[in-house]
Amino acid sequence: MDIKIRADKFNFFYNETMALKNISMNIFKNTVVGIIGPSGCGKSTFLRSINRMNDVIFGARHEGDILIDGENIYDKDIDVVGIRRRIGMVFQKSNPFPKSIFDNVAYGLKINGIKDRSYIAQKVEKSLQDAALWNEVKDRLSKSAFDLSGGQQQRLCIARALAVEPEVLLMDEPASALDPTATLKIEELIHELKSKYSIIIVTHNMQQAARISDYTAFFMMGELLEYDITSKVFTKPSKKITEDYITGRFG
Amino acid sequence: MRKVKEFIIEKLILICGLASIFFVGLIFLFLLKEGLSVFNIVTPLDFLFGKSWYPISDPAQLGILPLILGSLLVTLGAAVISIPIGIGCAIYIAEIAPARIKEVLKAGIELLAAIPSVVLGFIGMITLVPFVKNCFHLPTGLTALSGSIMLAFMAMPTIVSIAEDALYSVPKTYKEGALALGATHWQTIWRVMLPAASSGLLAAIMLGIGRVIGETMAVMMITGNAAVMPNTILEPIRTLTATIAAEMGEAVVGSEHYFALFAIGIVLFIISFAINVTADLFLHRKQ
Numbered sequence: 001m002d003i004k005i006r007a008d009k010f011n012f013f014y015n016e017t018m019a020l021k022n023i024s025m026n027i028f029k030n031t032v033v034g035i036i037g038p039s040g041c042g043k044s045t046f047l048r049s050i051n052r053m054n055d056v057i058f059g060a061r062h063e064g065d066i067l068i069d070g071e072n073i074y075d076k077d078i079d080v081v082g083i084r085r086r087i088g089m090v091f092q093k094s095n096p097f098p099k100s101i102f103d104n105v106a107y108g109l110k111i112n113g114i115k116d117r118s119y120i121a122q123k124v125e126k127s128l129q130d131a132a133l134w135n136e137v138k139d140r141l142s143k144s145a146f147d148l149s150g151g152q153q154q155r156l157c158i159a160r161a162l163a164v165e166p167e168v169l170l171m172d173e174p175a176s177a178l179d180p181t182a183t184l185k186i187e188e189l190i191h192e193l194k195s196k197y198s199i200i201i202v203t204h205n206m207q208q209a210a211r212i213s214d215y216t217a218f219f220m221m222g223e224l225l226e227y228d229i230t231s232k233v234f235t236k237p238s239k240k241i242t243e244d245y246i247t248g249r250f251g
Numbered sequence: 252m253r254k255v256k257e258f259i260i261e262k263l264i265l266i267c268g269l270a271s272i273f274f275v276g277l278i279f280l281f282l283l284k285e286g287l288s289v290f291n292i293v294t295p296l297d298f299l300f301g302k303s304w305y306p307i308s309d310p311a312q313l314g315i316l317p318l319i320l321g322s323l324l325v326t327l328g329a330a331v332i333s334i335p336i337g338i339g340c341a342i343y344i345a346e347i348a349p350a351r352i353k354e355v356l357k358a359g360i361e362l363l364a365a366i367p368s369v370v371l372g373f374i375g376m377i378t379l380v381p382f383v384k385n386c387f388h389l390p391t392g393l394t395a396l397s398g399s400i401m402l403a404f405m406a407m408p409t410i411v412s413i414a415e416d417a418l419y420s421v422p423k424t425y426k427e428g429a430l431a432l433g434a435t436h437w438q439t440i441w442r443v444m445l446p447a448a449s450s451g452l453l454a455a456i457m458l459g460i461g462r463v464i465g466e467t468m469a470v471m472m473i474t475g476n477a478a479v480m481p482n483t484i485l486e487p488i489r490t491l492t493a494t495i496a497a498e499m500g501e502a503v504v505g506s507e508h509y510f511a512l513f514a515i516g517i518v519l520f521i522i523s524f525a526i527n528v529t530a531d532l533f534l535h536r537k538q
Protein backbone atom coordinates (compact mmCIF):
# COMPACT_ATOMS: atom_id res chain seq x y z
CA MET A 1 0.00 0.00 0.00
CA ASP A 2 1.08 3.58 -0.65
CA ILE A 3 2.29 5.62 2.29
CA LYS A 4 0.48 8.96 2.51
CA ILE A 5 1.87 10.37 5.75
CA ARG A 6 5.04 9.31 7.43
CA ALA A 7 6.30 10.46 10.81
CA ASP A 8 9.98 9.90 11.34
CA LYS A 9 11.45 10.09 14.86
CA PHE A 10 9.21 13.04 15.58
CA ASN A 11 9.59 14.86 18.91
CA PHE A 12 7.50 17.79 20.02
CA PHE A 13 7.98 20.29 22.84
CA TYR A 14 5.83 22.93 24.50
CA ASN A 15 8.62 25.08 25.89
CA GLU A 16 10.51 22.50 27.97
CA THR A 17 7.69 19.94 28.21
CA MET A 18 8.13 17.08 25.81
CA ALA A 19 4.68 16.21 24.49
CA LEU A 20 5.67 13.72 21.78
CA LYS A 21 8.59 11.32 22.02
CA ASN A 22 10.16 9.67 19.02
CA ILE A 23 7.01 9.01 17.03
CA SER A 24 7.56 7.00 13.87
CA MET A 25 4.59 5.71 11.91
CA ASN A 26 3.31 5.25 8.37
CA ILE A 27 -0.22 6.15 7.43
CA PHE A 28 -1.50 4.60 4.23
CA LYS A 29 -3.71 5.99 1.50
CA ASN A 30 -7.45 5.43 1.82
CA THR A 31 -7.32 4.08 5.31
CA VAL A 32 -8.77 5.26 8.58
CA VAL A 33 -6.30 5.44 11.43
CA GLY A 34 -7.77 5.66 14.90
CA ILE A 35 -5.65 7.23 17.60
CA ILE A 36 -6.50 6.23 21.16
CA GLY A 37 -4.88 6.88 24.50
CA PRO A 38 -5.53 8.53 27.85
CA SER A 39 -6.12 12.26 28.15
CA GLY A 40 -3.01 14.38 27.80
CA CYS A 41 -0.98 11.68 26.04
CA GLY A 42 -0.35 13.88 23.02
CA LYS A 43 -3.06 12.79 20.57
CA SER A 44 -4.14 16.31 19.68
CA THR A 45 -0.56 17.50 19.60
CA PHE A 46 0.31 14.81 17.07
CA LEU A 47 -2.69 15.62 14.92
CA ARG A 48 -1.90 19.33 14.98
CA SER A 49 1.71 18.60 14.07
CA ILE A 50 0.58 17.00 10.84
CA ASN A 51 -1.02 20.17 9.45
CA ARG A 52 1.31 22.51 11.31
CA MET A 53 -1.43 24.05 13.41
CA ASN A 54 1.07 24.04 16.26
CA ASP A 55 3.01 26.74 14.45
CA VAL A 56 0.84 29.38 16.05
CA ILE A 57 1.58 28.23 19.60
CA PHE A 58 4.18 30.31 21.32
CA GLY A 59 7.19 28.33 22.55
CA ALA A 60 6.39 25.19 20.55
CA ARG A 61 9.15 23.39 18.65
CA HIS A 62 9.80 20.00 17.10
CA GLU A 63 12.55 17.61 16.10
CA GLY A 64 12.40 14.97 13.38
CA ASP A 65 10.19 14.97 10.30
CA ILE A 66 6.69 14.43 9.07
CA LEU A 67 6.31 13.71 5.37
CA ILE A 68 3.33 13.84 3.05
CA ASP A 69 3.87 11.90 -0.18
CA GLY A 70 7.54 11.89 0.67
CA GLU A 71 7.68 15.67 1.01
CA ASN A 72 8.81 17.08 4.36
CA ILE A 73 6.07 19.32 5.70
CA TYR A 74 8.59 20.96 8.02
CA ASP A 75 10.91 21.84 5.17
CA LYS A 76 12.06 25.44 5.47
CA ASP A 77 10.85 26.35 1.98
CA ILE A 78 7.51 24.62 2.15
CA ASP A 79 4.31 26.57 1.70
CA VAL A 80 2.50 26.07 5.02
CA VAL A 81 -0.76 27.37 3.65
CA GLY A 82 -0.55 24.85 0.83
CA ILE A 83 0.07 22.05 3.34
CA ARG A 84 -3.02 23.04 5.30
CA ARG A 85 -5.07 23.00 2.13
CA ARG A 86 -3.95 19.45 1.43
CA ILE A 87 -4.54 18.33 5.00
CA GLY A 88 -7.97 19.27 6.28
CA MET A 89 -8.90 19.33 9.95
CA VAL A 90 -12.08 18.92 11.98
CA PHE A 91 -11.85 20.08 15.57
CA GLN A 92 -13.16 18.55 18.75
CA LYS A 93 -15.54 21.38 19.34
CA SER A 94 -17.38 22.30 16.18
CA ASN A 95 -16.31 25.78 15.14
CA PRO A 96 -18.41 27.14 12.30
CA PHE A 97 -17.76 30.77 11.41
CA PRO A 98 -20.42 33.33 12.34
CA LYS A 99 -21.65 33.27 8.76
CA SER A 100 -24.42 31.56 6.82
CA ILE A 101 -24.38 27.83 6.19
CA PHE A 102 -23.53 28.45 2.54
CA ASP A 103 -20.74 30.91 3.31
CA ASN A 104 -19.17 28.53 5.81
CA VAL A 105 -18.74 25.86 3.17
CA ALA A 106 -17.79 28.37 0.48
CA TYR A 107 -15.15 30.01 2.65
CA GLY A 108 -12.33 27.66 1.72
CA LEU A 109 -13.09 28.08 -1.98
CA LYS A 110 -13.20 31.85 -1.77
CA ILE A 111 -9.85 32.12 -0.03
CA ASN A 112 -8.48 29.93 -2.80
CA GLY A 113 -9.43 32.69 -5.18
CA ILE A 114 -12.34 30.87 -6.77
CA LYS A 115 -14.90 33.41 -7.97
CA ASP A 116 -17.10 31.38 -10.31
CA ARG A 117 -20.46 31.50 -8.51
CA SER A 118 -22.02 28.48 -10.15
CA TYR A 119 -18.92 26.40 -9.47
CA ILE A 120 -19.00 27.48 -5.82
CA ALA A 121 -22.69 26.67 -5.52
CA GLN A 122 -22.10 23.25 -7.05
CA LYS A 123 -19.17 22.55 -4.79
CA VAL A 124 -21.08 23.65 -1.69
CA GLU A 125 -23.91 21.30 -2.54
CA LYS A 126 -21.55 18.42 -3.25
CA SER A 127 -19.65 18.95 0.01
CA LEU A 128 -22.83 19.15 2.04
CA GLN A 129 -24.02 15.95 0.39
CA ASP A 130 -20.72 14.25 1.15
CA ALA A 131 -21.05 15.36 4.74
CA ALA A 132 -24.60 13.93 4.84
CA LEU A 133 -26.05 17.31 5.69
CA TRP A 134 -27.54 18.48 2.40
CA ASN A 135 -31.07 17.19 2.94
CA GLU A 136 -31.31 18.84 6.32
CA VAL A 137 -30.12 22.29 5.23
CA LYS A 138 -30.87 22.67 1.53
CA ASP A 139 -33.85 24.94 2.21
CA ARG A 140 -32.02 27.27 4.56
CA LEU A 141 -28.53 27.72 3.19
CA SER A 142 -28.59 31.44 3.92
CA LYS A 143 -29.46 30.94 7.59
CA SER A 144 -26.77 31.36 10.22
CA ALA A 145 -24.67 28.28 10.93
CA PHE A 146 -25.42 28.81 14.61
CA ASP A 147 -29.05 27.85 14.03
CA LEU A 148 -27.96 24.25 13.46
CA SER A 149 -27.82 21.58 16.16
CA GLY A 150 -24.46 20.48 17.56
CA GLY A 151 -24.28 17.41 15.36
CA GLN A 152 -25.25 19.39 12.29
CA GLN A 153 -22.64 22.04 13.08
CA GLN A 154 -19.97 19.37 13.26
CA ARG A 155 -21.05 17.92 9.91
CA LEU A 156 -21.01 21.46 8.54
CA CYS A 157 -17.39 21.74 9.66
CA ILE A 158 -16.67 18.47 7.89
CA ALA A 159 -18.35 19.79 4.74
CA ARG A 160 -16.30 22.95 5.04
CA ALA A 161 -13.12 20.89 5.19
CA LEU A 162 -14.20 18.67 2.27
CA ALA A 163 -14.99 21.61 0.01
CA VAL A 164 -11.32 22.41 -0.56
CA GLU A 165 -10.67 18.78 -1.59
CA PRO A 166 -7.98 17.85 0.91
CA GLU A 167 -6.03 14.64 0.55
CA VAL A 168 -5.95 13.88 4.23
CA LEU A 169 -8.57 14.56 6.87
CA LEU A 170 -7.58 15.00 10.51
CA MET A 171 -10.38 14.65 13.05
CA ASP A 172 -9.85 15.40 16.73
CA GLU A 173 -12.58 13.64 18.70
CA PRO A 174 -15.19 14.93 16.24
CA ALA A 175 -18.05 13.17 18.00
CA SER A 176 -17.11 13.73 21.62
CA ALA A 177 -19.76 16.38 22.21
CA LEU A 178 -22.50 14.71 20.20
CA ASP A 179 -25.46 12.50 21.02
CA PRO A 180 -25.49 8.86 19.83
CA THR A 181 -27.56 9.53 16.70
CA ALA A 182 -25.31 12.32 15.54
CA THR A 183 -22.27 10.21 16.40
CA LEU A 184 -23.57 7.37 14.28
CA LYS A 185 -24.07 9.73 11.35
CA ILE A 186 -20.49 10.93 11.61
CA GLU A 187 -19.19 7.38 11.84
CA GLU A 188 -21.10 6.38 8.70
CA LEU A 189 -19.71 9.44 7.04
CA ILE A 190 -16.13 8.53 7.89
CA HIS A 191 -16.73 5.13 6.39
CA GLU A 192 -17.92 6.76 3.16
CA LEU A 193 -15.10 9.27 3.01
CA LYS A 194 -12.41 6.62 3.27
CA SER A 195 -12.61 5.87 -0.43
CA LYS A 196 -11.37 9.36 -1.23
CA TYR A 197 -9.24 10.42 1.71
CA SER A 198 -6.78 9.19 4.26
CA ILE A 199 -8.38 9.84 7.62
CA ILE A 200 -6.72 10.15 10.98
CA ILE A 201 -9.20 10.30 13.81
CA VAL A 202 -8.61 10.75 17.51
CA THR A 203 -11.22 9.14 19.69
CA HIS A 204 -11.82 8.58 23.35
CA ASN A 205 -14.24 5.83 22.63
CA MET A 206 -12.77 2.32 22.25
CA GLN A 207 -15.86 0.92 20.54
CA GLN A 208 -15.76 3.76 18.09
CA ALA A 209 -12.10 3.14 17.27
CA ALA A 210 -12.85 -0.55 16.79
CA ARG A 211 -15.82 0.22 14.55
CA ILE A 212 -14.43 2.80 12.21
CA SER A 213 -10.66 2.46 11.94
CA ASP A 214 -8.54 0.14 9.81
CA TYR A 215 -5.45 0.82 11.89
CA THR A 216 -5.23 1.79 15.52
CA ALA A 217 -2.46 3.72 17.21
CA PHE A 218 -2.18 3.68 20.98
CA PHE A 219 -0.46 6.70 22.50
CA MET A 220 0.66 6.92 26.09
CA MET A 221 2.55 9.78 27.74
CA GLY A 222 3.74 11.11 24.42
CA GLU A 223 4.90 7.77 23.08
CA LEU A 224 3.45 5.57 20.37
CA LEU A 225 3.21 2.25 22.17
CA GLU A 226 1.31 0.23 19.64
CA TYR A 227 0.31 0.68 16.01
CA ASP A 228 -1.22 -2.09 13.96
CA ILE A 229 -4.29 -3.32 12.14
CA THR A 230 -7.27 -2.52 14.35
CA SER A 231 -8.48 -6.08 14.79
CA LYS A 232 -5.01 -7.09 15.93
CA VAL A 233 -4.68 -4.23 18.41
CA PHE A 234 -8.05 -5.03 19.90
CA THR A 235 -7.71 -8.83 20.02
CA LYS A 236 -4.00 -9.59 20.32
CA PRO A 237 -2.20 -6.43 21.45
CA SER A 238 1.55 -6.86 21.67
CA LYS A 239 1.81 -5.02 24.97
CA LYS A 240 0.13 -5.71 28.26
CA ILE A 241 -0.48 -2.01 28.83
CA THR A 242 -2.42 -1.70 25.58
CA GLU A 243 -4.67 -4.51 26.65
CA ASP A 244 -5.18 -2.90 30.04
CA TYR A 245 -6.15 0.36 28.43
CA ILE A 246 -8.48 -1.19 25.87
CA THR A 247 -10.26 -3.28 28.45
CA GLY A 248 -10.77 -0.20 30.54
CA ARG A 249 -8.47 -1.04 33.42
CA PHE A 250 -7.19 2.55 33.41
CA GLY A 251 -7.53 5.66 31.37
CA MET B 252 -25.21 42.74 63.14
CA ARG B 253 -23.82 41.57 59.83
CA LYS B 254 -27.24 41.97 58.29
CA VAL B 255 -27.49 45.55 59.47
CA LYS B 256 -24.09 46.29 58.02
CA GLU B 257 -25.09 44.74 54.68
CA PHE B 258 -28.28 46.75 54.74
CA ILE B 259 -26.53 50.04 55.36
CA ILE B 260 -23.92 49.41 52.69
CA GLU B 261 -26.55 48.45 50.17
CA LYS B 262 -28.55 51.58 50.86
CA LEU B 263 -25.45 53.78 50.68
CA ILE B 264 -24.61 52.36 47.27
CA LEU B 265 -28.18 52.87 46.19
CA ILE B 266 -28.02 56.51 47.28
CA CYS B 267 -24.79 57.04 45.38
CA GLY B 268 -26.36 55.56 42.29
CA LEU B 269 -29.50 57.63 42.60
CA ALA B 270 -27.50 60.77 43.33
CA SER B 271 -25.52 60.48 40.12
CA ILE B 272 -28.70 60.05 38.11
CA PHE B 273 -30.26 62.93 40.00
CA PHE B 274 -27.36 65.25 39.22
CA VAL B 275 -27.32 64.31 35.55
CA GLY B 276 -31.04 65.04 35.46
CA LEU B 277 -30.47 68.35 37.18
CA ILE B 278 -27.75 69.38 34.77
CA PHE B 279 -29.91 68.49 31.82
CA LEU B 280 -32.87 70.40 33.23
CA PHE B 281 -30.73 73.46 33.81
CA LEU B 282 -29.37 73.20 30.28
CA LEU B 283 -32.89 72.94 28.90
CA LYS B 284 -34.24 75.80 31.00
CA GLU B 285 -31.47 78.19 29.98
CA GLY B 286 -31.10 76.96 26.43
CA LEU B 287 -34.70 76.75 25.35
CA SER B 288 -35.24 80.43 26.18
CA VAL B 289 -33.35 81.29 23.03
CA PHE B 290 -36.29 80.08 21.01
CA ASN B 291 -38.25 83.10 22.21
CA ILE B 292 -35.93 85.11 20.01
CA VAL B 293 -35.19 82.83 17.04
CA THR B 294 -37.12 79.85 15.71
CA PRO B 295 -35.41 76.47 16.12
CA LEU B 296 -35.04 76.29 12.31
CA ASP B 297 -33.34 79.67 12.08
CA PHE B 298 -31.14 78.74 14.97
CA LEU B 299 -29.97 75.43 13.49
CA PHE B 300 -29.79 76.49 9.86
CA GLY B 301 -29.01 80.19 10.05
CA LYS B 302 -25.77 80.97 8.28
CA SER B 303 -24.56 83.88 10.37
CA TRP B 304 -23.34 83.84 13.92
CA TYR B 305 -23.09 87.48 15.13
CA PRO B 306 -24.26 87.15 18.71
CA ILE B 307 -23.38 90.66 19.85
CA SER B 308 -24.40 92.72 16.85
CA ASP B 309 -27.71 94.50 17.00
CA PRO B 310 -29.96 92.77 16.27
CA ALA B 311 -28.08 89.58 17.18
CA GLN B 312 -27.85 86.94 14.47
CA LEU B 313 -27.95 83.52 16.07
CA GLY B 314 -27.49 80.95 13.29
CA ILE B 315 -25.23 78.10 14.28
CA LEU B 316 -24.97 76.30 10.93
CA PRO B 317 -21.34 77.46 10.46
CA LEU B 318 -20.50 76.08 13.88
CA ILE B 319 -22.25 72.76 13.23
CA LEU B 320 -20.49 72.45 9.89
CA GLY B 321 -17.19 73.40 11.53
CA SER B 322 -17.62 70.64 14.08
CA LEU B 323 -18.66 68.15 11.43
CA LEU B 324 -15.77 69.08 9.17
CA VAL B 325 -13.03 68.62 11.75
CA THR B 326 -14.71 65.49 13.06
CA LEU B 327 -15.05 63.99 9.62
CA GLY B 328 -11.43 64.81 8.85
CA ALA B 329 -10.31 63.32 12.14
CA ALA B 330 -12.39 60.19 11.46
CA VAL B 331 -10.91 59.72 8.00
CA ILE B 332 -7.43 59.90 9.46
CA SER B 333 -7.86 58.06 12.76
CA ILE B 334 -10.12 55.15 11.78
CA PRO B 335 -7.85 53.41 9.27
CA ILE B 336 -4.72 54.08 11.30
CA GLY B 337 -6.38 53.15 14.60
CA ILE B 338 -7.94 49.92 13.34
CA GLY B 339 -4.74 49.03 11.50
CA CYS B 340 -2.75 49.61 14.65
CA ALA B 341 -5.18 47.46 16.66
CA ILE B 342 -4.86 44.64 14.13
CA TYR B 343 -1.10 44.89 14.29
CA ILE B 344 -1.05 44.81 18.09
CA ALA B 345 -3.61 42.04 18.46
CA GLU B 346 -2.51 39.76 15.66
CA ILE B 347 0.86 40.49 14.17
CA ALA B 348 3.28 42.23 16.49
CA PRO B 349 5.83 40.12 18.37
CA ALA B 350 5.39 40.27 22.17
CA ARG B 351 8.10 42.89 22.67
CA ILE B 352 6.86 45.36 20.11
CA LYS B 353 3.32 44.79 21.31
CA GLU B 354 4.25 45.97 24.82
CA VAL B 355 6.08 49.01 23.49
CA LEU B 356 3.16 49.98 21.25
CA LYS B 357 0.58 49.55 23.98
CA ALA B 358 2.65 51.70 26.33
CA GLY B 359 2.98 54.31 23.59
CA ILE B 360 -0.77 54.38 23.03
CA GLU B 361 -1.41 54.78 26.73
CA LEU B 362 1.07 57.61 26.85
CA LEU B 363 -0.68 59.31 23.96
CA ALA B 364 -3.97 58.99 25.84
CA ALA B 365 -2.38 60.56 28.90
CA ILE B 366 -1.25 63.78 27.20
CA PRO B 367 -3.59 66.59 28.30
CA SER B 368 -5.42 68.07 25.37
CA VAL B 369 -4.09 71.58 25.99
CA VAL B 370 -0.59 70.25 25.70
CA LEU B 371 -1.43 68.49 22.45
CA GLY B 372 -3.02 71.70 21.22
CA PHE B 373 0.07 73.64 22.14
CA ILE B 374 2.37 71.20 20.38
CA GLY B 375 0.04 71.25 17.40
CA MET B 376 0.14 75.03 17.32
CA ILE B 377 3.92 75.24 17.05
CA THR B 378 4.48 72.22 14.78
CA LEU B 379 1.38 71.26 12.86
CA VAL B 380 0.07 74.74 12.08
CA PRO B 381 3.23 76.00 10.34
CA PHE B 382 3.54 72.64 8.61
CA VAL B 383 0.04 72.83 7.13
CA LYS B 384 0.61 76.46 6.18
CA ASN B 385 3.80 75.71 4.25
CA CYS B 386 2.53 72.49 2.79
CA PHE B 387 -0.49 74.03 1.09
CA HIS B 388 0.88 77.61 0.76
CA LEU B 389 -1.93 79.03 2.86
CA PRO B 390 -2.24 82.47 4.40
CA THR B 391 -2.72 80.74 7.75
CA GLY B 392 -2.15 77.25 9.08
CA LEU B 393 -4.97 77.57 11.58
CA THR B 394 -7.37 75.41 9.57
CA ALA B 395 -9.89 72.63 9.89
CA LEU B 396 -7.25 70.25 8.55
CA SER B 397 -4.84 71.08 11.37
CA GLY B 398 -7.65 70.45 13.83
CA SER B 399 -8.53 67.16 12.17
CA ILE B 400 -4.97 65.88 12.29
CA MET B 401 -4.60 66.76 15.93
CA LEU B 402 -7.99 65.36 16.90
CA ALA B 403 -7.07 62.16 15.11
CA PHE B 404 -4.26 61.79 17.61
CA MET B 405 -6.76 62.14 20.42
CA ALA B 406 -9.22 59.64 18.99
CA MET B 407 -6.56 57.07 18.22
CA PRO B 408 -5.90 55.75 21.75
CA THR B 409 -9.61 55.12 22.29
CA ILE B 410 -10.04 53.46 18.92
CA VAL B 411 -6.93 51.32 19.26
CA SER B 412 -7.58 50.03 22.75
CA ILE B 413 -11.25 49.19 22.25
CA ALA B 414 -10.67 47.70 18.79
CA GLU B 415 -7.83 45.62 20.15
CA ASP B 416 -10.10 44.27 22.90
CA ALA B 417 -12.70 43.41 20.29
CA LEU B 418 -10.15 41.48 18.25
CA TYR B 419 -8.89 39.63 21.31
CA SER B 420 -12.37 38.52 22.21
CA VAL B 421 -12.93 36.80 18.86
CA PRO B 422 -12.95 33.08 19.77
CA LYS B 423 -9.65 31.41 19.00
CA THR B 424 -11.55 28.59 17.32
CA TYR B 425 -12.58 30.87 14.43
CA LYS B 426 -8.98 31.64 13.74
CA GLU B 427 -7.95 28.01 13.93
CA GLY B 428 -10.81 27.01 11.68
CA ALA B 429 -9.73 29.46 9.02
CA LEU B 430 -6.04 28.60 9.24
CA ALA B 431 -6.81 24.89 9.04
CA LEU B 432 -8.66 25.52 5.78
CA GLY B 433 -5.50 26.96 4.34
CA ALA B 434 -6.31 30.62 4.81
CA THR B 435 -3.29 32.89 5.03
CA HIS B 436 -2.87 34.98 8.14
CA TRP B 437 -4.18 38.04 6.35
CA GLN B 438 -7.18 36.16 4.90
CA THR B 439 -7.97 34.96 8.40
CA ILE B 440 -7.85 38.49 9.74
CA TRP B 441 -9.78 40.06 6.89
CA ARG B 442 -12.45 37.43 6.27
CA VAL B 443 -12.98 35.98 9.74
CA MET B 444 -11.58 38.07 12.57
CA LEU B 445 -12.74 41.51 11.40
CA PRO B 446 -16.31 40.45 10.58
CA ALA B 447 -16.54 38.57 13.88
CA ALA B 448 -15.29 41.62 15.76
CA SER B 449 -17.30 44.11 13.71
CA SER B 450 -19.65 45.31 16.43
CA GLY B 451 -16.76 45.96 18.80
CA LEU B 452 -14.85 47.74 16.05
CA LEU B 453 -17.83 49.98 15.30
CA ALA B 454 -18.15 50.79 18.98
CA ALA B 455 -14.46 51.69 19.06
CA ILE B 456 -14.97 54.06 16.14
CA MET B 457 -18.06 55.67 17.67
CA LEU B 458 -16.38 56.25 21.02
CA GLY B 459 -13.29 57.66 19.34
CA ILE B 460 -15.45 60.07 17.39
CA GLY B 461 -17.42 60.92 20.50
CA ARG B 462 -14.19 62.04 22.06
CA VAL B 463 -13.42 64.21 19.03
CA ILE B 464 -16.80 65.94 19.00
CA GLY B 465 -16.53 66.89 22.65
CA GLU B 466 -12.95 68.16 22.48
CA THR B 467 -12.62 71.89 23.08
CA MET B 468 -9.37 73.44 24.18
CA ALA B 469 -7.01 72.01 21.62
CA VAL B 470 -9.43 72.65 18.79
CA MET B 471 -9.87 76.22 19.87
CA MET B 472 -6.13 76.76 19.80
CA ILE B 473 -5.59 75.34 16.37
CA THR B 474 -8.55 75.86 14.03
CA GLY B 475 -8.54 79.64 13.74
CA ASN B 476 -11.92 80.18 15.33
CA ALA B 477 -13.64 81.88 12.43
CA ALA B 478 -17.38 81.44 12.69
CA VAL B 479 -17.97 81.47 8.96
CA MET B 480 -19.47 78.95 6.59
CA PRO B 481 -16.55 76.63 5.72
CA ASN B 482 -15.91 75.90 2.05
CA THR B 483 -12.86 73.69 2.23
CA ILE B 484 -10.91 71.88 4.89
CA LEU B 485 -8.03 74.32 4.37
CA GLU B 486 -9.84 77.28 5.92
CA PRO B 487 -10.25 78.39 9.51
CA ILE B 488 -13.44 77.15 11.13
CA ARG B 489 -15.01 77.21 14.52
CA THR B 490 -16.60 74.31 16.36
CA LEU B 491 -19.62 74.21 18.67
CA THR B 492 -17.46 73.50 21.69
CA ALA B 493 -14.95 76.23 20.97
CA THR B 494 -17.78 78.73 20.63
CA ILE B 495 -19.10 78.01 24.09
CA ALA B 496 -15.65 78.07 25.65
CA ALA B 497 -14.59 81.26 23.93
CA GLU B 498 -17.74 83.28 24.42
CA MET B 499 -19.26 82.15 27.69
CA GLY B 500 -16.94 84.44 29.65
CA GLU B 501 -18.09 87.57 27.91
CA ALA B 502 -21.77 86.77 27.44
CA VAL B 503 -23.95 88.79 29.77
CA VAL B 504 -25.98 86.50 32.01
CA GLY B 505 -29.56 86.45 30.80
CA SER B 506 -28.78 87.93 27.39
CA GLU B 507 -29.76 86.39 24.07
CA HIS B 508 -26.14 85.48 23.55
CA TYR B 509 -26.06 83.66 26.89
CA PHE B 510 -29.16 81.64 26.09
CA ALA B 511 -27.87 80.84 22.63
CA LEU B 512 -24.68 79.40 24.08
CA PHE B 513 -26.74 77.12 26.30
CA ALA B 514 -28.78 76.06 23.29
CA ILE B 515 -25.51 75.12 21.60
CA GLY B 516 -24.85 73.05 24.69
CA ILE B 517 -28.13 71.21 24.12
CA VAL B 518 -27.18 70.50 20.53
CA LEU B 519 -23.82 69.12 21.64
CA PHE B 520 -25.45 67.07 24.33
CA ILE B 521 -27.82 65.50 21.83
CA ILE B 522 -25.02 64.72 19.39
CA SER B 523 -22.81 63.13 22.06
CA PHE B 524 -25.72 61.23 23.51
CA ALA B 525 -26.68 59.85 20.10
CA ILE B 526 -23.10 58.74 19.45
CA ASN B 527 -22.76 57.03 22.82
CA VAL B 528 -26.10 55.26 22.47
CA THR B 529 -25.12 54.03 19.02
CA ALA B 530 -21.78 52.78 20.33
CA ASP B 531 -23.59 51.04 23.16
CA LEU B 532 -25.97 49.36 20.75
CA PHE B 533 -23.04 48.02 18.76
CA LEU B 534 -21.26 46.80 21.88
CA HIS B 535 -24.28 44.99 23.18
CA ARG B 536 -25.23 43.43 19.90
CA LYS B 537 -22.07 41.39 20.34
CA GLN B 538 -23.37 39.45 23.33
Ligand SMILES: Nc1ncnc2c1ncn2[C@@H]1O[C@H](COP(=O)(O)OP(=O)(O)O)[C@@H](O)[C@H]1O
Pocket residue numbers: 014017019037038039040041042043044045046057
Ligand atom coordinates in the same frame (compact mmCIF):
# COMPACT_ATOMS: atom_id res chain seq x y z
N1 LIG C 1 -0.76 24.91 24.05
C1 LIG C 1 -0.13 24.14 24.96
N2 LIG C 1 0.87 24.66 25.73
C2 LIG C 1 1.52 23.92 26.62
N3 LIG C 1 1.27 22.62 26.84
C3 LIG C 1 0.30 22.03 26.11
C4 LIG C 1 -0.45 22.76 25.13
N4 LIG C 1 -1.34 21.93 24.56
C5 LIG C 1 -1.16 20.72 25.16
N5 LIG C 1 -0.18 20.78 26.08
C6 LIG C 1 0.31 19.65 26.92
O1 LIG C 1 0.79 18.65 26.07
C7 LIG C 1 0.36 17.36 26.50
C8 LIG C 1 -0.42 16.66 25.41
O2 LIG C 1 -1.63 17.33 25.20
P1 LIG C 1 -2.67 16.94 24.08
O3 LIG C 1 -1.95 16.70 22.82
O4 LIG C 1 -3.74 17.96 24.07
O5 LIG C 1 -3.24 15.55 24.67
P2 LIG C 1 -4.55 14.75 24.25
O6 LIG C 1 -5.14 15.34 23.03
O7 LIG C 1 -4.06 13.35 24.07
O8 LIG C 1 -5.47 14.81 25.42
C9 LIG C 1 -0.44 17.59 27.77
O9 LIG C 1 0.40 17.35 28.87
C10 LIG C 1 -0.83 19.03 27.70
O10 LIG C 1 -0.91 19.58 28.99
Ligand SMILES: [Mg+2]
Pocket residue numbers: 043044045172
Ligand atom coordinates in the same frame (compact mmCIF):
# COMPACT_ATOMS: atom_id res chain seq x y z
MG1 LIG D 1 -7.04 16.23 22.75
